[in-house]
Amino acid sequence: MSALKTDFAGEKGDLFALALKTGFLTILTFGLYRFWAKTRLRRWYWSAIRPGGLGLEYLGSAHEKIMGFFVAIIVLALYLSVFNLVGLELVLAAANDTIGLQSFGLAALILVGFPLFFMARYRSRRYLLSRTTWLGVRLGMDAGAWGYAWRACLYWALTILSLGLFWPLKTFQLEKYVTNHSWYGTAQFKQHGNPLMLYGLAVPFLACIGGYVYLAYVAIQLPTTEEATLQDLELMGWLSLGAFCLFPVTLLAGAYFRVASIRAMAGLKELGDGMEFDLNPRTRKLLKIRIFGSLITAISLSFVSSVVIGLIAGVMMLLGYELDINFLFNTPPHIAMLAGTITGLLTYVLWGVFWHAFVTFPSTRHIAETLVIDEPMLLQRIRQRQDQSSGRMGILSEALDVGGAF
């Protein structure tokens, strides 16, 4: 049996219709339907991705999403009460009204939020995998959100302290942690390779960060504005220009690193004993999709308000009102408010619809079509994974989309 290629079976028009329908239902239900909308769109995308010709299936339900959302609110309430309220009182008491200590304490309180963010990210991924099947067999992830959270905090701290030098290390180690906790049925994923292999891909990105560090270094050497000579000011101008021009280059280099590192690490993942993968998304293609997709979305949405005003004027004319050109320039306040509300809601729905059709859809299709599964014969050794979503109450985090709610 040769390697399994992946098809993407779905039309942009169908997705557009589904996104439009669920978007309007979301508005009509004051936002409640968004849990169903998200579920249905995911089912659509999952079923479109067909490794070896057979689609994935998304098993998640709107019910568990809405429950996860409620649980998230309760967790937020507990977090805010415990950390912020108690923390604030402690800081106020301990700081003895010294402003420096107070701001230090408040910063520390904010930092407590980071582990929670990383935990939510891990849980969200765990939820997604546990709700995904292929060939009738579930994917899944071991519990490990705390382990992920402290590692993420540690590697981020290292990255920031090293001025970006440890960025590839962070990328590799976190991806390795997540991969090694992932399963397809009874087979476990393994991430091979080492962080060093990502450094080559990160050279442009690290060079850009180095450029910023250098600019900042030169800038702090300059005298303050009062004592600055004309030459200093000129140099300051050049520095600002440099920082400005470097920005898009940094973004490009960052995007390249992200895509290339995913590609490199996917090639070194192993499932069970010997199944391997290839995933070859191209940075240029994804960037093109992103840029043109955003442009199409923005341009299309810029017409919404004119269309709404036109429609309202049309309806009023049909109802027998006499309108002149002044109506456009001096719109009565209640009409303007109506038009504003309709424009706002339409923009909200259509933004999601266009973004799905012109950014998410083509990106997903491109990434999916580059997926190849080697040695599919080895699938024969794999069996269904034990269902961890039902039965035990302890696995609330997997059963409920807590992380995904935010």
Add this chain to the structure above:
Amino acid sequence: MQESIRNPEFAAKLALAFGELLDGIRPALQRVSMRMVGEGRQAALELRNTQTHEVQHWPLRKMRLVPDQARNDALVIAPGDGEAARLVVRDRDAALAIVQAVPKMPNLGRNARAWPAIIGLGMAAAACLAGILFVLIPHMANRGAAHIPVEAEIEFGQSAYTQFTSAMGARECVDPIGEAAVVRMTARVTQGVDLYVPLDVHVVDHPMINAFALPGGQVVLHSALIEAAHSPEEVAAVLAHEIGHVYHRHSTSAAMRDMATFGVVGLVFGDYLGTSIMGAVANMAISSSHSRDAELAADEFAHHQLEEAGLPPSALGDMFHRMQENGLGQDLGFMQHLSTHPEMADRIAHAEAASTGAVFGGPVLTEAEWQAMRNMCN
């Protein structure tokens, strides 16, 4: 459920049809032949593996359709809710036959039993959210407001004043004699008060009868309010009320509260639609519940200061009646609570009864100063 499987044509069609079975145990497709057996509630789809001849029966009434398929080139069916096995029918005729046999096959994942739990959790979450918005955030805002550096608050207040006035289209009235009168009036009503911040009282040209306080000691009087007043004592009463807000740092904690409220509501509802609608609703509810206490505290302060300065506290009530008469009271944050708080109206009525309206400590402004103040914006 009445199935139309007595149709012999249908049974004949299916007998020749094949599908692909995923047994939910092994990740492999099995080719199966399909046949309908039984009748009524016993009606089932019989699936026979073409190689091993293993047989499964899927009761029709339990079968579920896997919905939202990206491409309708196959029918995907589950034997029931929560089951991992799937039947993929790519053959058009066979798929049609199944759809005709079970015309109203429910979608997978429609679980009506989940609703009691959802509603219960929803109520718990609503209670928690209310706790955050109505108890936690106001408490933290009040605590936080008392510890914000005064310089930062003054800076914030000044920029807020500039933004407010330009947003309202109001112009600051500059007239040395009028301003001197405002300063004198301010000094009179703040006798003996130790404020944490220097006051900055502005008069702006605006047709709405209103006055408000901003963070950092910024107090704003509208020209229309001064024009509507019958005596400088009435303006002094309003001024004292607004200074009461400054004294209690109400605007500062309100600003912090608003920011935190929008932050939490934005986090919870997570999108543009939810944030804008729920943010506005939550903020309105919270503001009205808290402004009542704040207004009471400011009135208390005004009352005390007016007495201290030898001015009639009933002027506060006079000003309120003036606004009611003009039908302009509805837009006022100031004294709005009077409509909802009968006991305050009573209190003012008492104050009026007790007070003769005489100015014990001498008039707050001379006639010339009063006229200058009234004409500040002309």
